[in-house]
Amino acid sequence: MSDITCTVGPNAEPVRSIGQYEMTVPIPYGRVGRVDTPVGVGMSRSGEGSEGRVAADNALSGVTAGAVVQVGVVHGGVAFHNGPKTSPVPRQLLAAPMHFTDRLDELGELDQVLEASQRNATRTFAVLSGPGGIGKTALALEWAHKVRDLFTDGQLYVDLAGFSGSTPVAPEEALGLFLRSLGVPAEQVPVNIAEQAALYRSLTADKKLLVLLDNAYSAAQVRPLAPNSPSSAVLVTSRNRLTGLVAEGAQLVDVGPLAKASAIQLLAKVVGRRVDDEPDRAEALVGMCGGLPIAVRVAAARLATRPKWSVQKVLTELSDERRRLARLSAPELSVQTTFDLSYRALRPTAAMLYRRLALHPGQEFGALVAAAVLGADSHELLEELVDGSLVESVGESRYRFHDLLRLHARSKADEEGTDEAERAVRRMVEWYLRGAMAADLVVTPHRRRLPHEFAVPPEDPLEFTDRESALSWLEEERRNLVSCARVAAEHGWWELAWHLSDVLWPLFLHHKHYRDRLVIDQLGIEAARRWGNRFAEADMFKRLGMVCTTLGRFDEAGGHLRTSAAIAEETGDRRGAADAREALALLHVARGELAEAVELFGELARVNRELGADRSLGLVLINLGKVLARSGRGDDAGAALVEAVELFDDFDPPDPYNRARVVAAQAEVHLRTDDLVRADRTARDALDAMRALGSKQGMAEVHQVMAETAERQADPGRAAEHWEQALRLYTEIRSSKAAEVARRLRGTDGDHEPPARDS
Known part of the structure; x- marks a missing residue:
């Protein structure tokens, strides 16, 4: 209600009154007083007096607030007019945060939201979302103080207590606070939230207001508090993503952990030179805090309040994961409590x-x-x-x-409870095993496997329709599969650990990952021993010997492969023994012992024919053909590879990888016999097949053949290109062949420097 000034009589002083009322005053006969006010004033003539004036009927009715003047006789006019109108300008932002660090990307994103809204003449609306303790409020306040001068009608702030552990602030409670801040008297704030919201919209319709809604729990809590003015800005912080607001036009800004350098800077702002004195330990300390500002601040507070402590002291305290959260607590600043509130x-x-x-x-x-x-x-x-x-x-x-x-x-x-936790882990580990088994059957359908009985058969198991999708899934889940094998071993689930090691074979066959393969094969040997399965143990020794051969660890490889063959022979597994001896023949090739390799491959071909092991025979013939070609026996090599082609063409389901290996071997035979045109044409076919299969090892080997073919054709530029491709691929899979290819590349073109190996 507006202020009303009533001037009574020609010499009277103004008297101020507030309220809605009716007033009856005497006026000169035949004259009505002037009324300049929206309030109602009632006047009546009740009779003539001796001076020609009406007699006063001095009465007051209505609702008033403040002083009211009743008079007997009025000399002159009566005028009511509005008093001066003022609106308060709220300045409710909390202080700008001390030690604020970085967040340049998020601040820039908020600036972009503001600029876009100004261009489009719409309100600025952003939601800062992230876990508790990530620094959302600090970021919001930093940006709000930076832009506050743009909002000349003030800033409103409320902590909505969405995750305080008590009941969140109701929208009507926050609206009441805002209305009073905008000048509405407390007794005139509506009780009904719909009326509150309507009044709030009216009051803010044309205002340039910045509204910061901190710790919101839901979109419903926010909506009534957001003014509709296109000149306003609404900034919300929440642990929830508030997708309802995003759907209505709010811009979501994800607030993540601080980068390591920024976290160290935050630590240094509080702690000072001790961070410079122990840079490595400071880096490790913020690493344990995970870039979470609240955790960094607690660690910094512990150091700041204990000037004799070193950074190493706090680092040691936090090294125990079981007590880390408890250690990251200080009065009114607790990581544990922050997370507990979100959990509840x-x-x-x-x-x-x-x-x-x-x-x-x-x-x-x-x-x-x-x-x-x-x-x-x-x-x-x-x-x-x-x-x-x-x-x-x-x-x-x-x-x-x-x-x-x-x-x-x-x-x-x-x-x-431990039992329920173990059941949950077992379900997850077996889910990964079931998926990897499905992928294995698609990628390498012909290899020998052992059955596994699942504790809880997975529902809706994964299915793969082609090799590409199966290998992509194995690659995507590679780290998880390796971790599952380790976890199974830690729990003493040895059979499960071995199966998880075994089922990674198709991934390692095509994508190599030699470091993971060493770890898994060694774990597989231990799991097989603990499980008590000799077949499984022999198979893992063979695989470990093969990867050691590839990595140039020949003595280790020989020991593992002979152990594998011996175990297979002890258990009467002739095929397993033959597979181990085939790997020994490949070790002879790697050592340059071609005569020994030819003899052993020839013997293995006879054994596999006796066993009717066509796939194993095909693999032996590929390797035999390549070694015969290198030994100058081109015709014999070609014959061996023709037989291999016939075998692989008859497989159902097909074996496209080894079929491509046959073509690559034929290209190498053509190269050794100086049939360079056929060598180049056949190598291109092999390269296309290997590329379609995603086999970096296969592609690298074909590039080597193409590089040597180009050299013999006196085309050093093309040769260098193929050597570079081979080097890149061998380096990516960390093959020991990369060093040899790098030497060949330098010899081909001294201007080409090979990339450094990832050691």
Whole structure:
């Protein structure tokens, strides 16, 4: 209600009154007083007096607030007019954060949102989303203080307490606060939220306001508090992603961990020179904090309040993962409490998924494995974890935990009990094994396998329709499969650990990954021994010997391969013994012992014919043909490869990889016999086949043949191109052949420097 000034009589002083009222005053006969006000004033004549004036009927009715003047006689006119109108300008932002560090990308993103809204004459609306303790409020305040002068009607702030552990602030409570801040008297604030919101929209319709809504829990909590003015800005922080607001035009800004350099800078701002004195330890310390600003601040506070402590002291405290979260706590600043509040906001089934996914063997996981954890469809629950910033989406249907959140979730899983935790881990590990088995059957359908009985048969197992999709899945899940094998061994599930080692064979065959292969083959030997399966043990010794040959560790390779052959012979496995001896023949080739290799390959060809092992015979013939060609026996080499072609052409299902190897071997035979035109043409066919299969090893070997062919054709430029391609591919798979190819490349063209090997 506006202020009203009533001037009574020609010499009277103004008297101010507030309210809605009716007033009856005497006026000169035949004259009505002037009324300049929206309030109602009632006047009446009740009779003539001796001075020709009406008699006063001095009465007041209505509702008033403040002083009211009642008069007997009025001399002169009566005028009511509005008093001065003022609106308060709220300045409610919290202070700009001390020690604010970096966040240049996020600040730039908010600037872009502001610029776009100004161009389009629409309000600025952004939601800062991220896990608790990630620094959303600090970022919001930093940006708000930077741009506050653009919003001349002030700044409104409210902490909506969405994750405070108590009931979140109701929208009507926050609206009441905002209305009072904008000058509405407390007694005139409507009780009904719809009326509050309508009044708030009216008051802010043309204002340039910056509204910061901190710690929002839901979109419903935010909507009534966002002014509609195109000149306003609304900045929301929340652990939830508030997708409802995004669908309505808000811009989502994901706030992630600080980069390592920025986290160190934040630590140094608080701690000072001790960070410079121990740079490596400071880096390790912020690494344990996972770039989470609240964790860095707690670690910094411990150092700042204990000036005699070294960085190493706090680093040692945090080294124990079981107590890390407890150590990252200070008065009113606790990582543990921050995570607990987010956890309590979950539905029970989502909380269960959170606990069990923390037991996942690898760093990242797909959406389908979450269903294996619960034994039911969990897509909606997984999205609840993502929306609550407890799990991070890192790609299409790929997720991971922040390191500290994983520790928190595991601590909650420990409270659930050891038996349930083990069952959850077993379900996840066997889910990966079942998927890898399906991929293995598509990529290498002909190899020998052992059966596995699942503790809980996975529901809706993965299926692959082609080699490409199967190999892509194995590659995508490679780290998880390796981790699953380790976890199975840690739990003493030796049969399961061996199967997880065995099932990676098609991936290692085509994509190599020699370091992983060494680890897995060694683990497979230990698992087979503990399991007590001699066939499984012999097979893993053979595989370990083969990878040692490739890496140039010839003495180790020989020992492993002879052990494999001996175990196979002891158990009466003639085919297993033949496979191990074939690997020994390849070791002879690697050592340059071609005569020994030819003799052993010839013997193995006879054994496999006796056994009716056509696929093993085909593999032996490929290697025999290549060695015969290098030994100058081109005709014999060609005959061996023709027989190999006939064998592989008859396989059902087909074996395209080894069929491509036959073509590559034929190209090499043509090269050794100086049939260079056929060598080049056949090599191109082999290269196309290997490329279609995604075999870097196969492509590299064909490029070598093409490089030597180009050299013999006196085309050093083309030769150098093929040597470079071979070197690149061998380097990518960390093959020992890279060094030899690098020497050949330098000899071909001194201007080409080979890339450094990734050691």
